[in-house]
Each structure stands twice: as C-alpha cells, then as structure tokens.
Amino acid sequence: MAVPIFYSFRNLWTRRLTTVLTAAGMALVVFVFASVLMLAEGLQKTLIETGSYDNVIVIRKGSQSEMQSGIDRTQAAIVETEPGVANGKNGNPLLARELVVIINLPKRGSSKLSNITIRGTGEPSLALRPQVKLLEGRMPRPGSSEIIAGRSVAERFRGAGIGETLRFAMRDWRVVGIFDAGSTAYSSEIWGDADQLMQAFRRQAYSSVLFRLRDPSEFREVKKKIENDPRLTLEAKRETTYYKDQSEMMAKFLRILGITLTVIFSLGAMIGAMITMYAAVANRTAEIGTLRALGFRRRSILAAFLVESILLGLVGGLTGLFLASFMQFITVSTVNWQTFSELAFSFTLTFRIACRAIAFSLVMGLIGGALPAVRASRMNIVDAIRTG
C-alpha cells in the first residue's frame, strides 16, 4: 500500500519558507545549467547554419581561416576553370572570389572598438548563400564605394545603419542596404565589392574562393584535384566543415565552463535538498512511527519521502527553466578567438534542453532525498512513536 502523494505535497506546503528556499537554490542551478546549454546550442546553430553542405571553400594551404589566407588572381582563375563547379542561371560559374579583412569599428553609444569582418564579394556571392536575404535597401553597385551591413552590425555599430556612412581605408563607404542572414555568422559582417575593397585596402590577393559543387558527391575528387594541382598551394573544405572548425575552441571552452559550473553548483543544491529532507524526517519521527504502526511498509515510507524530494526538485526545475526561457531575448556578441572577429549569437532553447534541465532537477531531488528517505524507512516503530 502506498502513502498518498497528497501527503508528500501537503508536507511541502506546510513548511513553505523552507520549501521555497530549497527550491530557489535548485532553480538557480537549473537556470545556470539550462543557460549554458542554450548558449552552446546557440553558438553551434549559428556556425552550422552558416555553411552549406554543397558549397566548397578554398583557402591557402596551412591557413586556418579566410582571414589568414591569401589566393592570388592566377590561382583563383585556375580554380574557376575547375569542371566540378556548378553553373548559375546566367551560365556563369557559381563561384565567388572573396576578400575578408577585419576592421575596428566603434559600437553605438560607446567609444569601444570591436573587430568587424568586411567581406569583399562578387556577383555570385548572394546566390551561393541562400540564407542571406536583403532586408532593406538594395545591393551595392559593382565598382562603387557602397556597402551593405548585416542586421546585427547595423544595430550595434555606429555608422552602420542604412543611409549612414562608414569611413575606413581612406574612403567613405555608404551603407545602401541591410541584409539578414538569420542566426548565421554573416549577420555580423559587412559586404562590399571585392575589387573596390582590394584597391582600398591595397591587397594583392583574394582571401578565399567559394563555389557550389555541380554534384555534392563529387567533393572528394574536386578536393583531390585542387590540392594536388602543382600550380596551386590551396586546400578545399566543405563550407559546413570549415565553419565547424572555426567554433571548435569556443565551443570547447563553453562546454568545459558549463560542465564544471553545473557540477559544482549542483553539489551545493543537493546539499540544500539533503538538509531540508533530513529536517523533514527528523521533525516527523512520531508521524513516521504512526504511519508504520498503521501498517504502511518501509518501502512505502521510502517512496513517500523520495516523492517529496523529487517534487521539490521539480518545483525548482520548472522555476529555473521558466527563468532561463527569458534568456532567449538576449544576444551575446563576442570575438571568436579563432577568427579574431565579432560574432553574435543568442541563447537557444530547444525541447531537448528543456527535457535535460527537468531531468537534471529531478535527479538532484532524488539524490538529495535518498539518504534521508532511507533513514526514515529504517526507523524502529516503538522508538519513533515514543519521541513524539
């Protein structure tokens, strides 16, 4: 025969202050746990969605990012003749020679500088990235000092809004459009005409060549051909792989930080739950004795106290998750160490994270309540009743 759940519930209700304090401790732990998972998820989502599986990015051998890479015009032209490159609607190859540089821009409302990626693009650049959409204004005219800014750059950096001008590389650049690239890394970039930017920055070489594969399964052959060509000192990567590599260090850092914090914090919260449950057991010794005398089994007593503790965990977990769900409104912008450029991403709550957070809170409650519940179930009937 089981002790009714109502009994456990009423017990929590009677000691409201204690319940609230214990649940608050757990809620904070769940809040941190969920937030860190959400942050890692947001970062990953941003960088994975940035690349397309059938796009290939070519950079100089040995360089880790477009920023460090350099491809001169001759080599870029050789890549362009590669038969594995798909053709666009107008018959030209879907291949963009791009320039990537970093400049310092001040944020709106402060004089703090941050690193912004400027991408010199070609005409096919937009077609190669279906996730990039023009939100306002128009595309820059080729051969002019016009640029378009990603949504998160336009919002956060001085002079990057539509109609405003930015000054860099001894020229004034007019922002003629704002583009949105969802939650991808492109939203933190500024785009302009590659040849104009190369002249302005006095660069002799492109940074990367990006192209669509005619047939996605041909990747291996195309890669081999490019990397073994004696005229080229380049390497080819799938765009998805490239962006995943870029976030490796940051994701690892977040993971280590998250796991360490959660473990330490949950120890604190479990101790809190344990204190509460031990007190609950100690205060109710006579009650437990009576229940046993009435014929409830040891097992039922154990279950009743475990349920009480798990309920406590659930209250904490739900509160924590509720608080964490508000984090979705926050966008974090930081410099990715590997690319040395600004990257904006937001906390992302998924169903899986919610489940994990609730499961985690239940486990915390279970572990915290285990020892006290065992003590309760082991009590001797006569001794227990006498203490009343």
Next chain:
Amino acid sequence: MQILKLIFKNAFRHKLRTGLTVLGITIAVLAFGLLRTVISAWYAGVEASSATRLITRNAVSLVFFLPISYREKIRQVPGVTEVGYSVWFGGVYITEKNFFPNFATDAKTALDLYPEFVLPENQKKAFLRDRKGAVVGVKTAERFGWKIGDPVTLKGTIFPGNWEFIIRGIYHGARKSTDETQFFFHWNYLNETLRKTAPYRADKVGWYLVGVKSPDMAADVAVAIDRLFRNSLAETITETEKAFQLSFISMTEAIVMVIRLVSYIVIAIIMAVMANTMAMTVRERMGEYSIMKTLGFGGFYIAGLIFGESLVIAATGSALGIILTFPAAGIFGDSLSQYFPVFIVSRLTIYMDMAAGLIIAVVAAILPTRRAIKVRIAEGLRRIG
C-alpha cells in the same frame, strides 16, 4: 563570554546539518574564488603592462601592417627612448592544439623594452648571434620538453611554409604575473624569407613598441606619433600597453560578464541553503527563545545568538573554502595553461571570499531572527517541532 560558548554549542548541536551546511559553503566559496581567479587571469596582461611602453598599430585594425620605414620617424619624436617592433607569427607546433603565442621581433630592442623577461647573459648573446635562434618562456619549454640547442619547426598559418628555429634561450618572468609562455625569434629571418617568396609582404611589421622616458609623457608622445602619419596610407593608433591589452579584453567582455554573473549566482544559491538551515534551526528552538524571553533576555540578545551562530557556520565554511582555493587553483591553472598563462589567486580574491562569507551569514540570519524576535512568548512555548 557566556554568549560565545552558547553560540558555539548551538552551532554544532545538529552535527549532520551543520556539517552539510559547512560543506555547501566550502564548495560555494571555492567556486567563487576560482571564478574570480579566472577573471583576474583574463586581466593578467593588463596587470603586467608597463606605463612607459606605448604600442603603435595600424588604425584600420591589427591585421593590417605598418611599413618598417616608420621606425626611424617614430624614433625622432621627443621623449621616445627606444622603438621595437613585432609581427604576430601565428605558427603552429605540430597541431593546432599546442597553442602558444609566437612573434617575430626585433631581438635587440625587445629584450631592452621587456626587462621583465629575464634571460641569462650568455643565452642572450647566443640568441643575438644566431639568425634562426629563438627564445621561449620556461612554461612553454617545459610543456614540450625543449632544451637549449633543440631544433623546433613551426608550421606557418599566416606565413606559409615550415619554419625552422633553434632554441637559444629560455626566459623566466621577473614577476609572478609575467607571461612565461611566449616564443619569439628574429624578424630579419622572417623578412628575408618573405623577400624571396612574397615580396609585397616584406618590410612590414605588425606593431611598434615604443619606450618613453617617463609615464607622464606617454599621452603627448602618443598624439605626436599619430600626427606624424595622419593622412598617409597607413594611419596609426598609438596607445599605452595597458589600453591596448584592455581593448583585447573588451572584445570578449560578454564572456567575462557571464563569469562574473555566475560567480554571484553561486553565492545566491548557497545563501538560500544557509537561510534554510537557519530557518529550520530557529523554528526548532522557538521554545528555547521564548523561555529566554521569559527570563528577561531582550531581543538584541536573541538576535546576537542567531547571527552569531550563522557567522560561526559561514566562517568555518569560508575558511575551509579559502584554504582549498590554493591547491585547486594550482590544478586548474596547470590544465588550462594554454588559455591562461598566468593563474594566481590574488589577495583581492581572498578578501572577496571573506566578504561573500560574511554576506551569506548576515543575509541568512535576517528572516529567522525577525521571526524569533516577533513571536509572542505564549505562542512560542506552545509550538512543537
């Protein structure tokens, strides 16, 4: 005296509960201390910077270089004692995981401008004589087991190719806060190779390091240098080393902020646990407090009892936490040395630990004390468990 005895007796009456609470506070203070140390490790470069060193870099951003010809012009600015220059080389030793900072630098001036890098005289001479020579910090040398005379090959990421070096010196930091992970070699070696392989990239440096006579001249010298190159192809920004380091940190400010926030959350969690302990304790002793009131002890006395007990528990936990912070920081620092070259528990961190313990104790005792003082004697006596 009597009250002290009573406080201690009370605090350890419920051995299990007090033990668990103390353990919780120990963990929280330990976590708080470690997180604080992570933040100060983040700012280690700022702490180690000198007020008499300026950094001149390209105004566009750090990825753009400056011509080597600027050196003589900067040297002529009044107040400048020495001009050095460096290039971030970004070489990789075997795999990307073996990260350490490496620079191509003007060897002679670099050692003069950085007196905190201590290098024995004979190693210094050997380094200056060898064109392929390199000097490495003791931490990185120990990490890879490098000894003087060992050949080392770095794979260039910014400058393609395999670059061979011979370790000619291993430096130690003059202070605890000095970065002992850096690797630097002759800029001439890099430049001569570039002249052959990529002439348009040759004769350029990443940034100039400018030594000034005294700290109060720094601002004027910085303005004078920037004025020299205004409206040229490569305009400059000159700032103190400290400002330069701070600008790096401000880029990752969001992460520092998150860590700071989280360090307060851990204190909040343990506050809830501690407040719970005190609430339960006071609830159980309501009868006792009522008796004391009957005997004529005032509210202040009872408040003193409760606050005292809270303080004793929190202080024990904090003390344990602070003691454990040192070995924990040692282990942490070793495993994260590639992220944080300097990882030391500062005195400020210890003070903050103590403050956190005090705040936990006081906040936890407020509500229960209010209850104990407000309760009417008859009601308190009637109450059970």
